[in-house]
Amino acid sequence: MVKLLSVGVLIVLFSAPVMAQEYQEHDSMLMDHGDGHLMDMAGGMVMGQNADTLPGGCDSISETKEITVHAGHKYAEKFPGRMFAFDTQEFKFKPCTKLTVHFVNEDNVRHQWMMHGLPKYLYPKGMFHLEATGPSKISGTLILPPGDKTYLVHCDIAQHMEKGMKAQLKVGEGDGDLPSIPGVTAYVIADDYKATLPELMAKAASDIDSAPAIAVAASPAPKTTVQQDNSVISGVTVIGLALGLLAAPFLARKFKGMSVSEVVAYVFDLLRAFIDLVVNLSARLIKLIATNKNKILPGK
Numbered sequence: 001m002v003k004l005l006s007v008g009v010l011i012v013l014f015s016a017p018v019m020a021q022e023y024q025e026h027d028s029m030l031m032d033h034g035d036g037h038l039m040d041m042a043g044g045m046v047m048g049q050n051a052d053t054l055p056g057g058c059d060s061i062s063e064t065k066e067i068t069v070h071a072g073h074k075y076a077e078k079f080p081g082r083m084f085a086f087d088t089q090e091f092k093f094k095p096c097t098k099l100t101v102h103f104v105n106e107d108n109v110r111h112q113w114m115m116h117g118l119p120k121y122l123y124p125k126g127m128f129h130l131e132a133t134g135p136s137k138i139s140g141t142l143i144l145p146p147g148d149k150t151y152l153v154h155c156d157i158a159q160h161m162e163k164g165m166k167a168q169l170k171v172g173e174g175d176g177d178l179p180s181i182p183g184v185t186a187y188v189i190a191d192d193y194k195a196t197l198p199e200l201m202a203k204a205a206s207d208i209d210s211a212p213a214i215a216v217a218a219s220p221a222p223k224t225t226v227q228q229d230n231s232v233i234s235g236v237t238v239i240g241l242a243l244g245l246l247a248a249p250f251l252a253r254k255f256k257g258m259s260v261s262e263v264v265a266y267v268f269d270l271l272r273a274f275i276d277l278v279v280n281l282s283a284r285l286i287k288l289i290a291t292n293k294n295k296i297l298p299g300k
């Protein structure tokens, strides 16, 4: 009974703060692990925190800026084919700006605001990184380096960047644009929404008809052995053709100025060397197996 009561008390204690506020504030609970690494027990983390060390080349802090970045599924709705996004895809600051980022995660999953390419003597692994699990807010501060450079900002959770959670931060004029920033730059792999599903299915069907050998090879269980043989032959043929195509320029150079009989002799020499190699290797393999057996047998 006492056990049950204490479990009940614990549940109430732990659920109270969750019920009290929809968004958790991580900033007051963070523990400083040193080296700019702060963490709490609720999935909040700051890495590369630096509020007072000037990067090399900065004489002073040029500006002090504060931004709030929201992250969530709903910000991706305006980008077709994307699943997650920040509410801002491009940031721009003067060199040597002291920047505080308030990161608000609005999804029930983990998101990050991870910046790459910073000087490694000041930022571990060249990263400044905010992380929040579930709907919550976390804040961190860094001092931007001097010079014109474009930095990648993304969420590093598997597939979140590919699904749209990607931005660029330009210091000074930046040094170009990064690809696949939703709404800013073109996607490296563009989704095609022009074709309708029946059209795509018809195309897939005709592809299968025109390539029966590949279809047989790809199917998990060929129905007849004849088909299986066909697939093996075609696979070997394809590999042979590929090797032949690759080797053709070298052989052409090699055979230049040789008579037909010389070429034939050369090819036979090559074949003999190859067969020798195979025989040698299998002899060694057999020897190895035999000696292993001998080692095992006396022990038994």
Ligand SMILES: [Cu+2]
Residues within 6 Å of the ligand: 084, 110, 111, 112, 155, 156, 157, 160, 165
């Ligand atoms: Cu994410």
